[in-house]
Amino acid sequence: MHDDQVHVTTDVVATLIEEQFPQWSGRTVQHLSSTGTVNAVFRIGDDLSARFPLRPTDAAEALAVLEREARASAELARVSRFPVPEPVALGKPGAGYPMPWSVQTWLPGTVALDADPSGSDAFAEDLAAFIAALRDAGTRGRRFSGENRGGVLAHHDDWVAKCFEESEGLLDVPRLRELWSRFRELPRTAADVMSHGDLIPGNVLVAGGRLSGVLDTGGFGPADPALDLVGAWHLLESGPRQVLRQALACDDLEWERGRAWAFEQAMGLVWYYAESNPAMSGMGRRTLDRILEPTK
Template structure:
């Protein structure tokens, strides 16, 4: 999926576990099929999972990032109304794998990209309850930092220009350019709140038509209150989408900003993963379609 991707095999994982965590060396190791784009996931027995960053990075910087993710995940465990993975351990480079990696608890369930809950009002209510619980957490004076989603929409102009350029021949660009020209001007009024930051189908677990867990929790932190509203467009059809909006009491501006963050994310994944990760690319197209339909 990435030019700088590092491949990981069950054999490499087995050696790393034997060398660094021998107490788990007797457990079965299985690669988890996933449309995820950041980590390769391996199950360790029935209760644990190991996450191996896919993109090559400086080992010291990668370790710092994993430590921050573990800290964020541990904070979210204490406040989440649904199960989320608990950080267990951090591993180091070895066996041909050049970076640190992490171990966390394994959550049962089916990701929403495989068990589509988009038409369920109950799922939308569960999702709203999760977002509300995170918003209720005190930021402790922390503010959004970094250059990812969750800060100022207009700061993403350069990225969006690249996305439009790369999407030539893939998407009908004139209406999409018009949409972004409007979205980037949406003003920010609310203070930062605690957010998950990436509520896409691959990070949401479903049992029946209900939310049963949330994955990829290392980004838990302060951001634009509208950021987690990307879930309305990535995960829900119009009826349940309105249930989520009503349950969270979103005003028009916050709702539009959530739509803008979903748009920014969707436009990027369409072209970037069109060949390497078709599931993600299709998700982006579907989200763009939902946004455009809502604006007709």
């Protein structure tokens, strides 16, 4: 998916486990195909999973990121009533893999890309309950870090401009430019709340049309209250989307800012993964289609 991507195999993972965590040696190692774009994920036996960053970076910097993500995941686990992975261990470079890696508990379930819950009001209620629980956790004085999404919409102008350039021939760019020109001006009035930060279908588990778990929790932190509303467009059709809005009591401004954050994310997905990850690119297209629906 990336020009500089690091290749990880089951043999490499098995060797790393044998060398660094002999208590798990002999367990079956299974690579999990997914639309994930940051980590290669392997199942270790029945109750663990290991995540290996795909893009090379300085090992010390990578370790600091993994440690921060582990703290965030543990904090989120304490406030969520829905199952989430919990950090277990951090591995070191070795066996030809150049960076640290992480081990978490394994969660059973089907990702929302494969078990589409978009028409389920009950799922929308569950998703709203998850978001509300995170918001209620309290930031303890922390503020948005400035990284990625969750701060000032207009700070993403350069990225969105690149997306427009790369999307010529793929999308109705003039229409989308007009929409972003309005989104970027939406004012921010509410204080930061705790947020998951990436509620896309690949990070959400579904069972029986209900939310059964949430993955990729290492980004848990303070951000714009509208940030987690991206899930309304990534995951839900119009009717359930309104169920979620009513459950969270979103006013017009917060709702539109959530729509704007979903737009910013979806714009990058369509072109960047058009060839390397068609499912992720298609998800971006679907989200944009929902965003372009008449506002309800």
